[in-house]
Amino acid sequence: MESTSVKNYFFYFASLVLIVAGIKAAAEIVIILFLAIFIASIISTFINFLEQKHIPKIIAYLFVLGGFVLLTILLGYVLNISLKDFISNLPQYEKQLQALVVKGVSFAETYGYEIDKNTILDALNLNSFFGITTNLIGSIGTFLSKFLLIIIGIAFILAEAKSFEKKLKVIFDKDRKKLEHFKLFSSNIQKYFSVKTATSFFTGFLVTIVLMYFDIEYPILWGVIAMLFNFVPVVGSIIAAIPAILLSLVSGDLNTTLVLIVLYVCINVGISNIIEPKFMGKELGLSPMVIFFSLILWGWVLGLVGMFLAVPITMTLKIAFDSDKSTKWLSILMSNIGNRK
Template identity: 65%
Template sequence: MDSINLKNYFFYFASFVVIIAGVKMASQVVVILFLAIFISSIFSTLLKVLQKKHIPRLFSYFIILLIVSGIGVMLAYVINISLNDFLTNLPTYEEKLKNTILNLLHFAQDSGIQIDKAKIMGALNFNSFFGFTTNIIGSIGTFLSKFLLVVIGVAFILAESKSFQTKLRVIFRNNAKKLEHFNLFSFNIQKYFVVKSFTSFLTGFIITIVLTLFGVDYPVLWGVIAMLFNFVPVVGSIIASIPAVLLTFMNLDINTTIWVIVLYVIINISISNILEPKLMGKELGLSPLVIFFSLIFWGYILGIVGMFLAVPITMTLKIAFDSNTSTHWLGILMSDLSRKKLKARKEQKTSDLI
């Protein structure tokens, strides 16, 4: 690093700004490209499994595209139907919430607490929430039109996967080390996406079962939202839990609401903080600071979809940096070293005992 001229840093920074500005201008196309790459990374593992089972390559492609299309259409259908029904019942929920708040205010006043009921009740309007949910329903049709392009992109990427390996061997025929770095990068990326998709699905599935057992309205909808928002770290699980908790509070009793909150916390902590690191590996951990700023940065560049893609994109960059010795220091800067230190201490204690 000492040999690098200061001018080079300015050149790199200027190039970075120009590239990011271009990405923001072409965000509609970039989102489709990123989604196609990430989805194909997940299903390329399934493609390898099908080929090991001696299933014809063309038939394997057809199975994967059928699965991708089916999942997309099913999610869009469930969200669309549930949200439309939810909006139909929104005035009822608004009235229930107001009555619940009024009962709490009366209880507080009876306890000697001075509260301005007019201000609190005036603040309780669902106009902004109604507009937000309406926008979500409107965006589902747009998503489906884009999702067709994503599926086509996935098809072409998977079709090129075998020849791409041949191209890499030709490109790096005189440099086996670079080919090894790229293969390591590809393996870690696939590992991350497969594990993250599995833990997100598991989170949504368990939450759907829990909400169904407690009799909360629209459990499948809140399970799907929990699965999607699991890709948004820190705040994602909190945002996903709010609608289900509010519905439980309005329709059921306070004890059930507390149980739902506790189970939400247990499920998210158990899967995100215990199961996911074990499956993914400690070395793939991102620094909390990097996660926070990646949410802001990619959310600004790519919009709401950027928040879902923030950690996958940042993790991709980190793995790319880790896979090359010349950029390994950047990967260390993005890492959560507290996990590595904890692992090193455990290994040291084990060696001392031996």
């Protein structure tokens, strides 16, 4: 029996390797599929809400889907303009940062410290600091280039949602437990995506307002980046803060920079550690180790977009495991055991 069990585990592991390899080979198609499924899951929450307010389904469907399309196009337009202007001003920002470094070195030298100023200036390249931003916007550009396919996919998924539920009832007609497991899985998935999207939007909104208040350039651009990077735990909020902090620093106002750092920390810690757990529930927590390796795995498989999808994909798997008693142990292994009673 032990030999058979070991063989089964090797079989499952080999199957998993083949599945991951297949996903990597078909990354372009898989990204479209995953984005369509995740966005459809979020949009369906709004459609259900409108239906509960006795708004006809077709009107709710067209209103929410049309609103999403218009909002995405508008954001894409604003981001495109902001990014082009930002890149054109990069040489100026680099000169300002170099001047700031020279002042810092001169100040340190007055206290007897010897620093090779030329080495620092030669190594200093502002493009490297903002490289992640350019790559991110490039990924957004890829998303927009496949926008029509994603929208069509979302439209079909939403249109098939009700009939898919009927199909499941037919399939699991003699096994109500599996139907209940799927309903629990579907409910938790919608809950997770709805809360995560809402908190991410709230994060981006607060960051935009703060940057506007302190008159930091391109506040909408950095706000959208903060919203997107909220889907990448731990490192996401740090990376999202770097461009705005550096722009504040090159302006020469150290006090404003320090205040911005504190506000970024307060916004991200407050939303991630207080608001999200309150609305998601403790059962939807992931182990930090699982988060770390999921970022590496899905980043390797699907590229930069995979890093944003890593936690949603991993959370989907965890919720699926948690919905059935036979696989619940896998869910426990993936969870943050410190959050469990």
